[in-house]
Amino acid sequence: MLAPNDISMSDEEVAVLVQKGQKESFGILMDRYERKLFSYGKKFLTGQDNIEDVVQEVFIKTYQNIQSFDASQKFSPWIYRIAHNTFVNALRKNSKSPIRFFDFDTFIAHPVYEDAMPAEKEQKRLRDLIDQGLDKLSADYREIIILYYIQNLTYKEIADILHIPIGTVSVRLLRARNELKKHVPDEQSEPHEPNEFYE
Incomplete structure (x- = not known):
């Protein structure tokens, strides 16, 4: 079983363990991405005071959808995609005017x-x-x-x-x-x- 502080495995390898039922291994991914996602959310969702709640929502969605992760791809862009969607929804929910994400x-x-x-x-x-x-x-x-x-x-x-x-x-x-x-x-x-x- 993977030790909670193990840093020798890649994100992709840890994600596969979670897919196989080692739920406790998801904590490793949270430890690795919590600061990064909080920084991302804090600077993207300017003026909002519920950043921690939104980041927790990102992790919940990540865990709920972990089976859809393709281990042949990098984990980082996958979780950032979930974060992007979650942050955009939070931004739109709290914005008084429409938010455009079209180029x-x-x-x-x-x-x-x-x-x-x-x-x-x-x-x-x-x-x-x-x-x-x-x-x-x-x-x-x-x-x-x-x-x-x-x-x-x-x-x-x-x-x-x-x-x-x-x-x-x-x-x-x-x-x-x-x-x-x-x-x-x-x-x-x-x-x-x-x-x-x-x-």
């Missing part, structure tokens, strides 16, 4: 441009840029900034979570960065690559 760019083919690795001295500027402007972005732009720069997910993982082409991830991220720059004094500050300031 015409999904119907247009786009090349994928990978950002260059930033110099170390740019990292503080990156953090400041996100801190100052994130809550001023629309929900769809805010989410892609969170997933890429704060959660450190790849273009492919984000595409899987949001169900959009990888090229659209690139374009939406570029537009989100440009929009972010409008809300900070220093317009030369611009995010380039995921960082580890947020967990």
Whole structure:
């Protein structure tokens, strides 16, 4: 039986144990993702005070649907997809105006441009840029900034979570960065690559 503090197994292997009936192993997945999902929810669901409840709902849905997880795929995008759907529903439920999660760019083919690795001295500027402007972005732009720069997910993982082409991830991220720059004094500050300031 897997020890509760075992870190030698991958998320996918732990998920398979849960699928096979080792319910206690689900606690390992919760330990690994609780901080990440709380950070994701806190920054995405700005102004809401029920973040912990929403994150718990994510874990409940994850457990209820664990049998549908394909162990040949990565677990991280799968649980983030559940989190995305749950957070969007919570956002819509508590919003006084309609929330749009539709992008015409999904119907247009786009090349994928990978950002260059930033110099170390740019990292503080990156953090400041996100801190100052994130809550001023629309929900769809805010989410892609969170997933890429704060959660450190790849273009492919984000595409899987949001169900959009990888090229659209690139374009939406570029537009989100440009929009972010409008809300900070220093317009030369611009995010380039995921960082580890947020967990």
